[in-house]
Amino acid sequence: MSELRELYQQVILDHNRKPRNFRTLEGANRTAEGFNPLCGDQITLYLTVEDDIVKEAAFQGSGCAISKAAASMMTGSIIGKPTTEVDALFHRVHAMLTTEPNGDAQTRELGKLAVFSGVREFPSRIKCATLAWHTLQAALHGAAAPVSTE
Numbered sequence: 173m174s175e176l177r178e179l180y181q182q183v184i185l186d187h188n189r190k191p192r193n194f195r196t197l198e199g200a201n202r203t204a205e206g207f208n209p210l211c212g213d214q215i216t217l218y219l220t221v222e223d224d225i226v227k228e229a230a231f232q233g234s235g236c237a238i239s240k241a242a243a244s245m246m247t248g249s250i251i252g253k254p255t256t257e258v259d260a261l262f263h264r265v266h267a268m269l270t271t272e273p274n275g276d277a278q279t280r281e282l283g284k285l286a287v288f289s290g291v292r293e294f295p296s297r298i299k300c301a302t303l304a305w306h307t308l309q310a311a312l313h314g315a316a317a318p319v320s321t322e
């Protein structure tokens with residue numbers, strides 16, 4: 173188990189050093205900002221969604237290694253996916269981080285995202301790992317809400 177944990181840690185550190193999709197996105201049609209005051213993590217997420225498919229995803233921001241790695245891997249895991257699948261993935265990741273583990277099936281479904289399963293043991297860091305995912309939900313679903321009076 174400790175070898176696995178070390179591997180997970182290396183993946184997180186690698187994504188922190190070289191975050192994927194770390195840029196602004198010209199022509200993004202969904203954006204959202206997320207902030208985790210507990211740790212100071214900030215993220216701005218950019219999505220291009222066409223025909224209910226996430227064509228492109230990118231992010232900018234600053235924060236701890238976990239928040240950055242989570243945003244890096246989150247964007248990488250949603251590009252090319254239908255928004256319904258993205259929602260399902262959000263729920264699986266959220267369940268992994270906030271509930272008791274339910275075995276290998278859960279980990280297999282999550283693929284590389286399973287590296288964050290160890291975060292569950294550090295309750296103060298869970299929000300670092302979920303920030304990107306909550307921001308994703310805001311970007312995908314917040315825009316549909318009638319927020320403008322214009």
Ligand code: ZN
Nearest residue numbers: 211213236300
């Ligand atoms: Zn953090």
